[in-house]
Amino acid sequence: MENDLDSSQRVRTILSFVQAADLGSFVAASRALGITSAAVSKNVANLEKALGVRLMNRTTRTLKLTDEGVAFLRQARIALEALDAAINTVTAQRVAPGGRVRISTSTAFGREHLLPVLPGLLSRYPALSIEVDFDDRVVDLVRDGYDFVFRGGNVPDSALVSRPICRLNTVVVASPEYLARHGMPRAPQELPTHKLIARRFLGGQVAPWYFRSENGSTNAFDPTNVAVLTLSAPEAVVQAACNGVGVAHVGVHLAWEHLLSGVLKVVLHRYHQPGTYEMVVQYPHRALLAPRIQATLDYLMEAFAENKSLHVPLEALDTYVA
Template sequence: MEVSQHVRAILSFVEAADAGSFSAAARKLGISAAAVSKNVAGLELVLGVRLMNRTTRKINLTEEGTAFLSQARIALGALESAVDSLVARKVEISGHVKISTSVAFGREYLLPVLPGLLERYPGLTVDVDFDDRMTDLIRDGYDIAIRGGRIVDSSLITRPVCRLKTVLAASPDYLASHGVPQIPEDLTQHRLIARRFLGGRINAWGFKRDDGSLTTMDPEPAVLTLSAPEALVQAAVAGLGIAQIGIHHALQYLESGQLKAVLFGQYDPGSYEMVIQYPHRTLIAPRVKVTVDYLLAAFEQEKSLHFPEEKLAAYQFRQEDS
């Protein structure tokens, strides 16, 4: 008899002993009287002793049955305590959460909200890996991944954080010295800062045609090629050239006047997204669920992650900026 059958049999025995009949125990357990009788008979067979004497109207415990009943109550009580303990733990929310995120997003957006998460759920501990490579959540043992790009992994639950739009920007000093591009073709006369992904691909720049179609150009030859998105911002602020930068990275520098948007209205900001992903499970662990919900709510309050593209028009270069 398997463990699960043992439990059903013991429960049937205890309920029958308490109720005084198989039919009364069956009503309480929501099964048939025949099933209760079969469970008790199977238990007796495994134990090798008779636990009950049956008549047509009632049942009486044998001496062995009386002794076993007290032990059975202890066993069932232990099971109930285990269930209660797990339920209490779910309410208290405790455990370890392992997160994978990119270096830039993790430092700028995840780290600042972790104190609030840990204050709300003091029983949590968090382990964060800062890695720009795509990770395999299941294989590498992560509970959560925060990813940016074109998300295609349908084997995971995906919760959107924001759209990741970009802007072409340069410092006022650079634009005053080298001029402001008026059309995409003018970029061939400028110093361009390119981004190279870890796989070696150079990120192309997209532009909108008058007929509504899109075209792309590779920012080559580039005066500088970088892999870290935050380094693109620093290079552009330093006046090294024009760079394609995530709006969420560039916003504080646009607002301070250290960067200016170029080719606004002609440049295509892209269609990337930032998401939170976790393995597809029927029952998500409470420690993971509260972490995901907290992070989504915190990121929703971050202005730079949801800045409207059309408002970039206010940050274009004007001659008085030079």
């Protein structure tokens, strides 16, 4: 490619390819770039010729990336965003971070932990504007135009950068009122005789509860067929437990304030396995981040690090066992 295209040609061809891939057609890419669709097509063809591989298969109606095209698109975005970030970095020496930052977050984490720290962020950086989508579905960060996303659970490996925020340990809880009426479950085997509150993920699966057996192995308990109440929102599960509906399996970070106030008690603590869930922030790459994104990330990560409810040590739960 170095011998076939000069620097200015390389940028033009890469821009044409990225826009065509993102927008799905040469016509749409031509509108975005302010050139003709024929010019976009020629630029992509020249890029493919210089690389010696086909990047996309096109018909009269559709464009579909080849495997090589997918790999090149990922690297091209990094290069283009690094150029933007370099310009922004110079600009940032003269002005404070500003502009719009788009964030996707799960509903519970967003409401309980992200929203409370946004006023401080906006006060520190008045030129910022923050757009937050509360969505428990897995989103495509690049396709949907987010700067970064907050996600919890067993987060799969991906091409995205993942920075851990906290462990999402779980705990089994019930209200004192429920325990007074129905008694205390003394072992996991007694759970089917109790009123249970289950959580159903958006994909339809009910979250299992994990317990340690006497021999040290871990066993999964499926509450699907015995739960009296099944809810999709984790904060709703916590609220139902607070209301005395039954025994629930919830995140420590969501139950913590209710444990402190005595509204909830920990049950089956000696048997319960807290799981391997975590909360992370994800973004496309480690290349130079725009000042608006870097400033927002730094502020939020510092705030989350200081949020004690996100970092409750498991031994602290001993105090709140019923």
